Structure formats: C-alpha cells, structure tokens
Amino acid sequence: MASQSFWPVSHRDDDFWVCMSCLGEVFFRKVPMPDCPSCHGVSTYEGFTLDAIRDWGTEELIAKAVAAQAASAAAQPATESAAPVEAAD
Numbered sequence: 342m343a344s345q346s347f348w349p350v351s352h353r354d355d356d357f358w359v360c361m362s363c364l365g366e367v368f369f370r371k372v373p374m375p376d377c378p379s380c381h382g383v384s385t386y387e388g389f390t391l392d393a394i395r396d397w398g399t400e401e402l403i404a405k406a407v408a409a410q411a412a413s414a415a416a417q418p419a420t421e422s423a424a425p426v427e428a429a430d
C-alpha cells in the first residue's frame with residue numbers, strides 16, 4: 342500500500358481540511374492527493390476552523406482534527422516563526 346501524499350495548505354485561517362463528501366477525514370494544514378483516502382472524492386476538501394468542526398462535526402471527526410493538529414505540531418515545531426529564540430524578554 343503506497344503511502345499517502347499531501348498538498349501542504351497553510352495560507353489561510355481555516356487550518357482544518359474536511360472531506361465534504363464523506364465527512365470522515367480531516368487533515369491539518371494539508372489535503373490528501375490525488376483524492377480522499379476514504380471515499381476517493383477529488384477536490385472534496387474544504388477548510389474550517391477547529392471551532393467550526395466542534396460545532397457540527399462528529400465526536401470522531403473532532404478527535405481526528407485534534408490529533409492531526411497535535412501530530413503536525415510535534416512533527417514541525419514553530420516553522421512559521423523562524424525567529425531566534427534567544428529574544429526572550
């Protein structure tokens with residue numbers, strides 16, 4: 342089984358990308374390519390905030406979103422602000 346590939350998406354506030362076709366997949370700041378790994382829909386992903394997902398998502402989807410964010414944070418800590426850490430205080 343080939344590993345899943347992703348398009349990185351990080352240029353907007355809606356960090357969580359949900360498949361609007363199956364509503365069973367959510368990714369943090371990236372979308373699977375070429376299609377959804379669950380339903381194989383193409384271009385079915387739309388961006389949401391975590392608050393929005395908490396609003397209408399299933400418990401499972403919310404849990405996936407939180408886990409995806411945590412995994413992303415663990416994989417690449419603070420890549421966006423590459424400022425020196427020594428400037429504390």
Ligand SMILES: [Zn+2]
Binds near residue numbers: 361378381
């Ligand atoms: Zn899907």
